[in-house]
Amino acid sequence: MKKSSEKLINKKAQKSFVKSSDFSEINPNPMVEIDFSGKIYYINPAAKKLFPNLSSLKMKHPYLKDINSIRINFKKGKKKYFDREIKVNDLWFHQNFSFLKNIQRIQIFGFYISERKKVEEKLKESERILNKTQEIAHLGTWELKFGSNRPYWSDETYRMYGYKPGKFNLRNSDFINVIHPEDRKMVSNAYFDSIKKNKYNYSCMFRIIKKTGEIRTLYEKCEHIRDESGKIVRSIGMVQDVTERKYMERALEEAKRYLENLFDYANAPIAVWNPILNITKFNHAFEKMTGYKEKEVIGKRLEILFPPESKTEIFKKIKNITTGGCWEAVEIPIRQKDGKVKIVLWNSANIYGKDGKSLISTIAQGQDITERKNLDQRKDEFITIAGHELRTPISAIKITNQMLQDMLKDNPKALKYLNRIENQATIQANLINDLLNVSKIQTGKLEIRKENFDLQNLVEETAEDMQQITKEHKIIVKGKICGKIFADKERIGQILVNFCSNAIKFSPKGKKIIINLKNNQKEAIVGVTDYGIGIPKEHHDRIFDRFYRAYGTGDKQYPGLGMGLYISYQIIKLFDGNMWFKSTPGKGSTFYFSLPFQAQN
Numbered sequence: 382m383k384k385s386s387e388k389l390i391n392k393k394a395q396k397s398f399v400k401s402s403d404f405s406e407i408n409p410n411p412m413v414e415i416d417f418s419g420k421i422y423y424i425n426p427a428a429k430k431l432f433p434n435l436s437s438l439k440m441k442h443p444y445l446k447d448i449n450s451i452r453i454n455f456k457k458g459k460k461k462y463f464d465r466e467i468k469v470n471d472l473w474f475h476q477n478f479s480f481l482k483n484i485q486r487i488q489i490f491g492f493y494i495s496e497r498k499k500v501e502e503k504l505k506e507s508e509r510i511l512n513k514t515q516e517i518a519h520l521g522t523w524e525l526k527f528g529s530n531r532p533y534w535s536d537e538t539y540r541m542y543g544y545k546p547g548k549f550n551l552r553n554s555d556f557i558n559v560i561h562p563e564d565r566k567m568v569s570n571a572y573f574d575s576i577k578k579n580k581y582n583y584s585c586m587f588r589i590i591k592k593t594g595e596i597r598t599l600y601e602k603c604e605h606i607r608d609e610s611g612k613i614v615r616s617i618g619m620v621q622d623v624t625e626r627k628y629m630e631r632a633l634e635e636a637k638r639y640l641e642n643l644f645d646y647a648n649a650p651i652a653v654w655n656p657i658l659n660i661t662k663f664n665h666a667f668e669k670m671t672g673y674k675e676k677e678v679i680g681k682r683l684e685i686l687f688p689p690e691s692k693t694e695i696f697k698k699i700k701n702i703t704t705g706g707c708w709e710a711v712e713i714p715i716r717q718k719d720g721k722v723k724i725v726l727w728n729s730a731n732i733y734g735k736d737g738k739s740l741i742s743t744i745a746q747g748q749d750i751t752e753r754k755n756l757d758q759r760k761d762e763f764i765t766i767a768g769h770e771l772r773t774p775i776s777a778i779k780i781t782n783q784m785l786q787d788m789l790k791d792n793p794k795a796l797k798y799l800n801r802i803e804n805q806a807t808i809q810a811n812l813i814n815d816l817l818n819v820s821k822i823q824t825g826k827l828e829i830r831k832e833n834f835d836l837q838n839l840v841e842e843t844a845e846d847m848q849q850i851t852k853e854h855k856i857i858v859k860g861k862i863c864g865k866i867f868a869d870k871e872r873i874g875q876i877l878v879n880f881c882s883n884a885i886k887f888s889p890k891g892k893k894i895i896i897n898l899k900n901n902q903k904e905a906i907v908g909v910t911d912y913g914i915g916i917p918k919e920h921h922d923r924i925f926d927r928f929y930r931a932y933g934t935g936d937k938q939y940p941g942l943g944m945g946l947y948i949s950y951q952i953i954k955l956f957d958g959n960m961w962f963k964s965t966p967g968k969g970s971t972f973y974f975s976l977p978f979q980a981q982n
């Protein structure tokens with residue numbers, strides 16, 4: 382009974398196969414039939430065309446690759462059907478294996494799927510690109526079907542949460558666990574509230590704690606997608622790690638707050654104005670200095686602060702700022718609300734736009750020097766009066782001394798002492814002169830005369846005079862100056878004396894002092910070189926400052942008050958000249974000045 386029924390099934394199967402083979406002949410897809418030994422029973426015309434050597438290669442043909450394991454599974458009765466995708470000579474096929482138990486054969490239906498594969502490949506490629514883009518932009522995405530508990534996360538979202546892409550089998554609750562306990566409620570409320578309130582989107586910022594314990598801040602934005610009836614079907618989210626940005630924002634905010642405090646409560650008065658000179662900011666110290674409240678001056682023209690009599694001069698100084706300059710210790714008077722005038726020393730800085738050219742604001746910091754100025758003025762007045770008072774007895778001493786020298790010219794011993802008195806009186810007189818000159822320079826009252834004179838002659842005369850006061854040094858004049866100078870001969874002589882006496886004083890072991898003369902078309906240059914102690918580099922910047930000395934005041938070996946170079950420098954500036962020096966400690970110094978051959982006017 383069993384055998385006969387098997388036969389029947391066999392017959393039916395063969396019949397059905399024969400029947401199907403009509404279709405097989407015209408089927409554009411490949412069809413192959415084999416048995417367990419690998420014997421091929423049927424290859425349809427489409428398969429023959431696609432794989433001409435299939436019947437000769439048999440199991441070795443790539444279309445039948447790995448067919449052994451499939452056969453074994455069928456034989457053991459483990460499977461009846463089997464599907465796979467296979468690439469043969471750059472073409473993709475989907476193979477469908479069915480086991481025909483009754484005839485113990487395997488039928489392989491192939492479907493040409495290269496086109497679909499190409500689309501799939503492209504899709505995969507764009508997915509790869511999208512993943513990479515998200516990775517680069519540190520931007521993750523997620524998707525959740527409405528009512529589902531298992532969201533989809535993009536690779537970057539996994540990374541953001543501290544997991545390997547795809548490693549973490551997600552449920553919503555797992556995701557909530559990664560969120561900082563303090564932010565969990567807020568995050569889940571954000572999602573559920575937006576759904577409850579039928580919102581289209583929501584965004585929130587929250588912290589997560591990674592497995593490593595690291596806390597990061599994420600920003601999330603979610604959009605709900607609806608079906609035609611308006612029901613939410615899924616939600617798409619975008620996540621971004623904003624930890625660094627938050628940190629920067631906080632740091633910037635703090636810095637801003639700090640700067641604002643610094644601005645508001647700084648001891649120094651600070652004001653800010655725009656390019657059309659409207660005051661835009663004003664700190665407490667400025668309020669205190671001017672007597673104006675910030676709100677009284679904001680938006681007003683800067684002019685409100687200028688004494689009317691100084692306006693023209695101040696506008697000239699402002700022009701320097703608007704044309705790209707800045708104020709460095711520039712003295713500008715300020716008129717207070719009550720009309721009193723204060724003398725203020727200003728430093729300013731310009732703030733430019735992104736292009737680095739367009740002026741946006743000027744910020745200026747002032748220092749009220751009214752008191753100091755008054756004090757200086759009183760000091761200068763005192764020096765002037767005291768100077769004059771001192772000069773009179775010194776002149777008397779000098780005259781009397783000269784009379785005594787005449788009377789005692791045959792008494793060498795007495796002459797020696799009188800000479801000493803004469804020298805000391807000269808030192809005193811020079812000192813008083815210097816003090817008077819400094820105070821005159823300070824008050825702008827240094828009198829100068831202008832005349833045409835021969836600088837070369839003046840240098841030679843001065844060199845001769847200076848040679849009288851030193852036996853240890855030989856003063857040599859080198860070079861020539863062609864042309865006359867139009868300046869104050871006496872004051873220029875004073876500079877030469879100062880250069881030479883410094884050269885003598887600061888080269889106790891030096892033998893030579895060389896005065897070098899030269900000129901070009903525009904100017905005459907004089908340089909006085911000594912081979913003395915030189916000046917250490919750290920003092921170079923300040924050597925022309927008032928009362929500045931490299932060795933300090935009170936130095937016994939090199940006495941002085943640091944006024945000579947200051948006076949000389951101020952004088953040379955009055956004649957549009959220049960002054961500079963070169964100096965090497967232990968080797969010596971050269972001090973130069975230049976004076977222009979200017980038109981006589």
Ligand code: ADP
Pocket residue numbers: 879883884887911913914915916924929930931932940941942943944945946947970
């Ligand atoms: P004083 O000579 O009274 O100190 P000056 O103003 O003439 O004042 O000089 C200022 C300082 O410059 C001096 O104290 C000294 O430190 C330095 N200086 C000037 N000339 C020389 C020089 N030729 N060699 C070394 N140092 C010098």
